[in-house]
Amino acid sequence: MANNKPDNPDKFPALGRALLWVEKPGGVEKIVYTLYAVCAGLFVADFLYHKHSYLAIEDFPGFYALYGFFMCAALVICAKGMRLFLKRDETYYAPRDVESEPYPEDQLDKVDYDA
Amino acid sequence: MLDWLPTAFLFFLGAAILPLLPRGPARAVLLLAIPVIAAAQVYTLPLDDTLVRVTFFGFDLDLMRVDKLSRIFALIFCIAAFLGNLYAWHVKDPVQQVAALLYSGAAIGAVFAGDLITLFFYWEGTAISSVFLIWARRTEGAYFTGMRYLIIQIGSGVILLAGVVLMYVDTGSIAFQHMELGTPATWLIFIAFGMKCAFPLLHNWLQDAYPAATVTGTVILSAFTTKLAVYSLARGFAGTEILIYIGAIMTLFPIFYAVIENDLRRVLAYSLNNQLGFMVVGVGIGTELALNGTASHAFAHILYKALLFMSVGAVLFRTGTAKGSELGGLYKTMPLTMIFCVIGAASISAFPLFSGFVTKSLILSAAAHEHYYIIWGILLFASAGVFHHSGIKIPYFAFFAHDSGKRPKEAPWHMLWAMGLASFLCIAVGVYPAPLYALLPFEVDYQPYTTTHVITQLQLLFFSALAFTVLMRTGIYPPELKSVNLDFDWTYRRFLPRLIEAIGKPIGAAMQAWSDMMRDGLHAMIIRLYHSYGPQGRISQFWPTGTMVLWIGILLGVTLVVNYVS
Amino acid sequence: MSTETVHHTALTLADHLPALQVLVPFIAAPLIVLFGRRGIAWPIALASSATAFAVSILLLSRVIDGSVISYHMGGWEPPLGIEYRVDAANAFVLLLVSAMSTLVLLFARESVEAEVSARHHALFYSAYLLCLSGLLGVAITGDAFNVFVFLEISSLATYVLIAQGSERDKRALTASYDYLIMGTIGATFFVIGIGFLYMATGTLNMADIADRISEQGSNRTIRAGFAFIVVGVGLKVAMYPLHSWLPNAYTYAPSMVTAFLAATATKVAIYVLLRFVFTVFDPGFLFEFNTLGYIILPLAIVAMFAASFIAVFQSDFKRMLAYSSVGQIGYILLGIAMLSQTGLTAAIVHLFNHGITKAALFMAVGAFVLTAKGSFYNDIQGLGRRMPLTSAAVVVGGLSLIGVPGTAGFVSKWLLVEAALENGWWPVALLVVASSLLAVIYVWRVLEVLYMQPTPDGSTVQEAPMSMLAPMWIAALACVYFGLDTDVTLTAAATAAEGLLAGSTGLQ
Secondary structure (H helix, E strand, O other): OEOOOOOOHHHOOHHHHHOHHHHOOOHHHHHHHHHHHHHHHHHHHOOOOOOOOOOHHHHOOOHHHHHHHHHHHHHHHHHHHHHHHHEEOOOOOOOOOOOOOOOOHHHOOOOEOOO | OOOOOOHHHHHHHHHHHHHHOOOOHHHHHHHHHHHHHHHHHHHHOOOEOOOOEEEEOOEEEEOOOEOHHHHHHHHHHHHHHHHHHHHOOOOOOHHHHHHHHHHHHHHHHHHHOOEHHHHHHHHHHHHHHHHHHHHOOOOHHHHHHHHHHHHHHHHHHHHHHHHHHHHHHHHOOOEOOOOOEOEHHHHHHHHHHHHHOOOOOOOHHHHHHHHHOOHHHHHHHHHHHHHHHHHHHHHHHOOOHHHHHHHHHHHHHHHHHHHHOOEHHHHHHHHHHHHHHHHHHHHHHOOHHHHHHHHHHHHHHHHHHHHHHHHHHHHHHHHOOOEOOOOOOHHHOOHHHHHHHHHHHHHHOOOOOOHHHHHHHHHHHHHHHOOOHHHHHHHHHHHHHHHHHHHHHHHHHHHOOOOOOEOEOOOOHHHHHHHHHHHHHHHHHHHOOHHHHHHOOOOOOOOOOOHHHHHHHHHHHHHHHHHHHHHHHOOOOOOOOOOEEOOOOHHHHHHHHHHHHHHHHHHHHHHHHHHHHHHHHHHHHHHHHHHHHOOOHHHHOOOOHHHHHHHHHHHHHHHHHHHHHO | OHHHHOOOOOOOHHHHHHHHHHHHHHHHHHHHHHHOOHHHHHHHHHHHHHHHHHHHHHHHHHHOOOOOEEEEHHHOOOOOOOEEEEOHHHHHHHHHHHHHHHHHHHHHHHHHHHHOOHHHHHHHHHHHHHHHHHHHHHHHEOEHHHHHHHHHHHHHHHHHHHHHHHHOOOHHHHHHHHHHHHHHHHHHHHHHHHHHHHHHHOOOEHHHHHHHHHHHOOOHHHHHHHHHHHHHHHHHHOOOOOOOHHHHHHHHOOHHHHHHHHHHHHHHHHHHHHHHHHHHOOOOOHHHHHHHHHHHHHHHHHHHHHHHHHHHOOOEHHHHHHHHHHHHHHHHHHHHHOOOHHHHHHHHHHHHHHHHHHHHHHHHHHHHHHHHOOOEHHHHOOHHHHOHHHHHHHHHHHHHHHOOOOOHHHHHHHHHHHHHHHOOOHHHHHHHHHHHHHHHHHHHHHHHHHHHOOOOOOOOOOOOOHHHHHHHHHHHHHHHHHHHOOHHHHHHHHHHHHHHHOHHHHHO
């Protein structure tokens, strides 16, 4: 239900209002820099405690961090590559598929936030 | 309490009573009461292999094998049924209500089955009852999807039955016990379990059907069928090495699909498949630690997966779509749903203090303990990947990302309660795992909260999030697009029909020509016969008398020859 | 009635049960004609059929332990006189026939009112009772020629009954005529076969023939007799490919006639086949072994598939069921061809279970014909909501036809698979399962028509009357009951199979 009415943030639920800062200019940056800081901190933490490990490779400083980062990057890039071969139109299997049909309205309860 | 009554019958009784009650709250209350009574019964049952034994057709059927393994699955099934029914409080459709009761009852019955025949009955029961949750959407696409689902589920049952019959012929026993792969019987049973467990290449029914069910139906569906299969594997094939590799592949390939999938409920279906992989690896390793891991992970998984399906379902309920490309910015008006979704996401990603953390690590530790290092590496990768697509992608594209302009109202109260309860359980298990550990099949000697474990896990997760952020900000991350991604189901939804059509056309034409020729020839013969023997030849063209007389003659001749020759 | 004809010894009424079994309906038939009032025809028919049912229960209870009752008609000693001989096998068939007849008669009143013209009612019920007594006679008699006589009595009555469908559809006349030609040829073959046996042994009493055959061994005359009897009875059984009279006859006959014939007539014919193959001839003979193995077995398997395939493509519910019957007869013949205790038990149980299943389904067809004026899929589409009870009976019957666990059909198919595995016939067991999938398809089509398609606009169809629903549901519930409690059917069938497999010694 794309809303044509002008937004009225005052009527959003309190919790929703409290989170509106993420959309303000610089809001996203705040989150991103916090993430960078946490990541840096966690990387450094690896040098500060005695690691109990099963495998030699786990002792490599920042192993989990690097593994997580690079594997995820690889995952996304591979998946993006798969799209080249696998992506089809939404109506590919229609009509024997739910992908292209709207969800039956009578089973829904679409209500606007200020209704 | 109620020792003599199989737990499943409680649900069936409920399903029988439900249509007699007036529509509205009375039915909804019944739907909630049944799982509560069942859970209380299960919790208080004595551990006994032959609690309810009936004789059927000369076989002793054990309807209630209560031991620690079956009890924990039955308990979580009761909890899932309760949460699902609470979430579906608003549903007035008796078909869905009855189907939900029958389905959860059949799943619990199967878990308690002490013999393969009982297991088969309930196995088919789950198949038949659950399809109504898909058909209840009442659209053409849902009908066909349900059909595909039903065929595969029933197929699994038929294969199971074949295996059971062979097993009985081989061994003379129908007990449902540990089996060793090797005979055709055990292989058939193994494949039947594998179909329901969504083994790679047998998995498509899951991603096909779950997003097609109703808002509430998907929540119910997500809990039972696959976990029943995991239980059956744990009961029958614990320590079967091939399962380790099957499970590893299962954790791996769905995450690729999940990244590029647009329908968020299908993303969750892929990640469900990936989580099953962890459990299957646990069953394959088969040590006490690994089986504890499988059981506990199934327990935690049902909760957070239901929670995730509930939150996406609530979005669907309020906006009419669950597609990433259509959503975004909903945090403003559905903040509670968003928070519950994040809790589910944190649980599935195994953040410390959330349920996945204390259960998944049992399986990873078991893999490392038994020196399956490559498997361990794959599982680690899959853990990072699951955070990536379920942990970040689902909440991000539904509630944040670009503003879709949709401003739906917060989910209705009963959905919020259901999500809230599930969230509470997810956190409770994560913070204080001792009660869950106490329910596990074997003694638990495991401490999840060590400095090493917490820090390494946080590193893994935060750097995955970092990868997501970097790719998102550099524009490399694939956008959500309205699309269908081909999976293995393409073979039977597209390739085989096309192939059959291609082969069938010329063969059909040839057959037609051949049968025309035969018919014409036969006709000519009959007409000649009748022309010489009687005037009623005209009748025989439309009525079979002539043909039959011919057949009698032929048959008599053949019989005489056989008799004389022998 | 028969007590008056037997004076020479002081027998109690109970000793005359075998004669009463046949005579009650046989004498009631002309009584109906004598009274000539159509109001009274149905009660008389029902009462005599119910009496026959009661008699058959008493008879079965006496022989279920494996004993045999031998009754000498008119006090004449066999082999000169005609002997009625009751053992577990035919007592079971008698029970099926008389039970189904009673059930169908309960159902029949409204259905006959609607489908048969009023001036024929008395004669219709009279023909029905003749058919019933013929079938009972075939089952009970121990005399080979007497089998032929009763077979003809029932067949002639059947032709008349089928022709009564002409009120609704003139093609019933052609169907009846067609069956008449075929049935007569079959009966002729049968009597030729008996002639050969008489030539070879000089007796017509089955036990006697069996004795002499086992004494003198096989010769060409006996072999020829066997071939003629198998083919002749095979036609009555509707053994594929001698089945083509059946679909037309079942489709165009009045509904209650179809229900009755489907549940009993072919079953009695199968009993005759069993009796001759296993008791009169010795299954130890190589020629018999070969006939079963090389002719009946492949034909049975072809029937399972071919008839089911045809059923899948029908657009008339009644005709679909008729073809399904041909396929189901394939299962029974398969059980017989296995030549083993389990196989034979499976055949006999399936004979019974399929009887009640088809009775329920054809009665539902009768209800549809009464209320919706037709049984084509487009006549009955969307009736699941308008006729919930009838449709639910179709569901139960359909499940039993498929062989879903918990229904009677499952019990017999399970036994059949077990028998095939016992013989080490893996492929056959798989084929049984595979052909059941075809049943899934044709049953599913009906259920889809009933439940998933919309009711045509302006339809005023109402649920069938209670008098039809009650017997239909008795049969449907019997499908479930005999699927859960298998004691009665399995014990009776196993005893019967044992008796039959004992060969001619079983007659002593």
